[in-house]
Amino acid sequence: MAWGAAAILFCVWTLPFAELTGTSVTCTFSEDCVLPCTFKASSDEVIHWNRNNFIVHSYYHDADDLEKQDKHFEGRTSLFKDQIKHGNASLLLQNCNIQDSGQYSCHPSTTQGAQESWVDMKVHAPIRSVNIEKIDEEVICSSQGIFPAPNVSWTTDPPTQSDMLNNSTQTTQDPNGLYSVQSKVSFMGNVSDYAYICSVTSADGMQKWKTSMRQQGGNQLPSWIIVVIVVIGIGIGIGIGIWIGIWIWKKHQTEKNRDGVGNPGDQVPSGAFIAPGHDHVPPDEFGAEYELLTLWVTQKLTMPGTSQDPSAIREFRGPLEPSLRPDTIVSVTGLSQQTSLVQVGKSPC
The missing domain is CATH 2.60.40.10 (Immunoglobulins)
Incomplete structure (x- = not known):
């Protein structure tokens, strides 16, 4: 009887026992994370990783056994197989997400016995910008x-x-x-x-x-008021541009009317004359002052038999000559775009 009790005590004393240790890790969202687990190295290794009674990863005799792996972890777990013979049963969990958080248990066993440890895993997503x-x-x-x-x-x-x-x-x-x-x-x-x-x-x-x-400088104007001001400013700018364009066009037309567009081959005949001895037509006589260097001139020819012939009315462009001829009617177009006629008196020559 005493021998039996001693045998039972001896068996209990020599049976392998589990060691329970724990740690905590914090993993980053969308990145890979390692859950640590170590054991006493030996042969015939068997490793189980679980979370809440769901199988995360299993390893039997030099090969993964993922037939019963929970689908939440499918394709995302692996062991460091070259390190298992050295007693490393750590789990690599890829692309961590918030749902991965929780307590994991690691169960490695060999011919030397079984061990158990746990890992409290937390997942966080840090502040990356504000x-x-x-x-x-x-x-x-x-x-x-x-x-x-x-x-x-x-x-x-x-x-x-x-x-x-x-x-x-x-x-x-x-x-x-x-x-x-x-x-x-x-x-x-x-x-x-x-x-x-x-x-x-x-x-x-x-x-x-x-x-x-x-x-800066107190409250700023509401955005809709700023938009209205910008639109008004653009409208004013366009209006000023149009006004300047019209002014330039009118100025060009005025210069064109003043200079004339006669035929280059025409010559002003001798006798075209206005106000002998003056360079400008007096304002009080025609209502405007006219340049006499280059003018439109209409001459009524004085040749016999043609003085009343409308076809004898011609236009010439060119400098005025000082010589005079009687019965000459001169048409002058100036800046006012008005035309005045004057009949030249008798030539002093």
């Missing part, structure tokens, strides 16, 4: 793709009491479990030269991002 913009009378601060949900706070420079800042914050979650946050604060009346500072802090306090916007 945006700030002004819309009408508000400053808006936003950030996307964060887990867990961050905290948002506002301050000003120079400092103001927190109750003076009229702010509101909205948090939403996308299908991947990531959070987006948007916070608004209103301008404080007509206070100018204030910097509005937005702080976005991660849930664990390990990250804190700040961005700011300074209000």
Whole structure:
């Protein structure tokens, strides 16, 4: 009887026993992560990774056995096979997502016995950017793709009491479990030269991002008023351009009328004459002052038998000559675009 009891005690003492150890890891969303697990190296290794009674990864005698693997982990798990013989049963989990968070258990066993350990895995998505913009009378601060949900706070420079800042914050979650946050604060009346500072802090306090916007010269005009001013300015610019174009065209026409467009081969006959001894037609006589260097001249020919013939009326263009001829009628077109006729008196020659 005593021998039997001793045998039972000896068997209990020599049976392999499980060692339970644990650790925590934090993995980054959409990146790969290693869940550590070690055991006493030996032969005939068998490794099981589980989470909540679901099989994550299995390994039997130098080969993976994934027939019963949970579909959530399909194609995303692997072991470091060249390290298993050294007692490394760590699991590589690829492309981590928020749903991967939880407690994992590692069960390696060999001819030397079995061990068990656990890993508490957390997945986070860090703050990668914070945006700030002004819309009408508000400053808006936003950030996307964060887990867990961050905290948002506002301050000003120079400092103001927190109750003076009229702010509101909205948090939403996308299908991947990531959070987006948007916070608004209103301008404080007509206070100018204030910097509005937005702080976005991660849930664990390990990250804190700040961005700011300074209000210059009091409140700015609403965007719709700025658009109206721009449109009016463009309209005024177009109107001025059209007016300048018309003015240039009219000036060109006036110069054209003043200079004339007679036939280059025509010559002004001797006897075309207005007001002997003067370079300009007196204003009080024709109502406008005319240049006499280059003019339209209509001469009524004085040859016998042709003085009344309408076909004898011709137009010439060219410089006036000082010689005179009686019965000459001169038509002068000047800047006023009016035509005046004068009959030349008897030639002094």
